[in-house]
Amino acid sequence: MSRRVTSTAVVLITGSVLFAGFGTPALASADPLSLPGISLPGFGSSDFGSAGPVVETPRLASVDNFRDVGGSGRGYATTHGGHVTRGLFYRSNVLVPNDQDLAVLTGLGLTAVYDVRTVEEVAAKPDRLPAGPRYLGIPILSGDLGAAVAQLKSPADAVVFMQQMNRSFVDDAATRAGFAQLLTSLADTDGPQVFHCTAGKDRTGWASALLLSIAGVPQDTIFDDYLLTNEYTAASMKVTYDQIAASRGEAVAQIYQPLLGVDRSYLEAGLGRLTEQYGTVDRYLSEGLGLSAATVDRLRGKLLS
Template sequence: MTHRSTALRRTTRATMAVAVSGSFLLAGATAANAAGSTDLPSFGSLGAFGSSAPTTVETPRLATVDNFRDVAGPGYRTPFGHMRTGVFYRANAITPGDADLATLEGLKLSAVYDLRTPEEVAQKADRLPAGPEYVHIPILSGDLAAGVAQLRTPDDARRFMQDMNRSFVTDPAARAGFAQLLTDLANTPGPQVYHCTAGKDRTGWTSALLQTLAGVSGDDVMSDYLLTNEYTAASMERTYEGIKAGQGQGIADVYRPLLGVDASYLQAGLDELAAKYGTVQNYLLDGLGLSPVTLAKLRIKLFG
């Protein structure tokens, strides 16, 4: 193997590591009620909670930030009404063109939470509108490039992604990052957005937590998670074709499962949560160390 091909392979692995690092409701709206001891349902108990329904508020599609969307979707249905849109947004790396930057400015965001590692940020820094506070909360530990380098088959890649989602439950540093993010979301006024590189793994996990906190059905939580494959289809295909051109179709096929999401990825994290904590409430309160008051503040925002 030539020096050039070795360097290209290393570059591809590093690029893929960056790409993959990109993934209960209590009745009553008062903090006093929400701060009580009422059990919150786990992810697995949400299947009967209804389905999504449209609202009059629509989130703009951004051509240059293709996985930007509202955490509430179209206003997902819950046992207590519909989620409130225009409060929390999710995204991939925020590097908009001029037109999309103007659109973002119109949303009057108060804060942007960047969940990427310092290495990811160095590769592609955010370009933000004037106004919002930038908060860096790096989530992910370990050498992703080394992990990617060990992949030999598409099934290896799928297991890699499943293990990443499990780490959101088992890794203390990851839990601390999610705790800080959810606490800041609860305590900061105004519309807010959080993102990672691809807007699918760390961002997807956070969105699943917020949607479940609001009482969104398990089916809708998973369907929303899988929307990444629709929103980013074109960019995923460009990345795949770039790997194929540089490394061949075999390598591109191995890495392809890293580019999008699969139901098994999120489900692996949810299963780990159930095994370690039993319920989502226990994960949020005991695993993340959130207070009942913080959960109450989030619920009030989710329903407003």
Template sequence: MFVLPTVLARRKRTAAALLVTGGILAAGALGPVAAADPVQLPSLGSAGLSIPGLGSLMPQPAATPRLASVANFRDVAGTDGGYVTTTGRHLQRGVFYRSNALTPDAADLKTLEGLHLRAIYDVRTDQEVAQAPDATLPGVKYVHIPILAGDLYAAAMAVRTPEEAMKFMQDMNRSFVTDAANRAGFEQLLTDLANTPGPQVFHCTSGKDRTGWASMLLQSVAGVPEATIMKDYLATNDYLAAQNAKTYQSLVASKGQAAADALKPMLGVDASFLQAGLDQIKTSYGTVDNYLTAGLGLDQSTLAKLRAKLVR
């Protein structure tokens, strides 16, 4: 099992919360970064998963709100008319939302209630949840699906250079493919998203790594082009820019310049993070399609339900 180091003493909780808020998620080394050709994200609609007539004709909802206290809250389908698929169709907005931890202020809580969410999927570890529990939304089902395990603070503190931080993040994305427990978590998440009616949101701590991977999978199921998927993944750096700048300055003050610079790559995302996981898919399964079916164990019915929700 892909496990982060054991829990530290409660006296380190404040520093741990700071690091987790900044998205410093790291794990033990899984070996050197292997050079590989960028994997081609297949259009699943043209790779054996095409189900004619399943696209929704629902009207697009109003623009997804930007939340002041939940900075990385956004729609998996993108903005405006929704991302365009390789077949020229559009993703349906207002179905699946992605986010960082749902700890909104009063104004943002009211906005979230107005989205009529049916379910919240929290993929953080037990320790992350204990440090910053999600807000309770009336009538919304809360489902905890832990992906990754262990003490994120201890893992972060093992990093000594920016290069090590980059490698840790790349290794984490590889573990979404190689680690059975992580694959089981993503399988449960996608299955629940497929079978639960109404708008839903899934999130980790900063909404960028585990959440970014799940978003990539949903967009791949819908047939979104690989360039669009990567652009959406990297948009985290814009959404979290202000928050990450504050976290970085806090790290400088508490840990010193050298430590802050070493940890800085963990605050945002880099194309190499997602690409490392995609390259691992190519090595282990050949295609995203095979990863979804052979790796996660999703059946064609579940994938068809997801595509029906995602594409209009």
């Protein structure tokens, strides 16, 4: 693959965990996924409807993967009859809002912004933030992404690459340390907070899945939430695909297409490795990330307050 193709791919694709991705399908209920030993509760009633005077999180045209970790309506239902708190933790892609969306972000009263992009990603596209929140960079991921992209020869290679990337959230010590710092900061800081990578799908998706697991959200709901990236960023994904196809050809665009969104198999790969290495999410949090029981309890208390 030529150097020019690699450069084009990295500029257009690189971002979230390994790549700046954009989307797939929306919410769908399914039978419980069997991931032995993972302490994610089985599927319960998926209450996504609104009941109560909770204002929905606005869709931001210029920050298309910005959303509430707690879901919509009353918040995601948990297996113990509660709902995840909304308006507290937000997840996003890179924060470069237009003026209108910046005003919306200002109105949320954010106290902290956690940017888990690499130093190189931040330099290429700095955040544009409202006045007020504390900004903390927590770089997660490293390595020569361009070289990795250049090795991909087929869409199947790209799928395997994304699956392996999710396994690295479990395998790589530096990556685990980054997630530990993020979750600890969320636990220790008061007020509404947002965390993001470039595309808001891989690093951000893994962190969100951990938070929902801590809250006791049903397993299938966690997967459905993960896949929402594909709905939220469908337009951006198409633009990126079309740009690659126009500049490098349809065949190259097809190779990179699996990198642009999320697939259930990506998160399954990460959780499968978690099961192999730690047995349960609880043990991953305590032994893999080194989180104290008090930190996890604070997160759970916030998520269910």
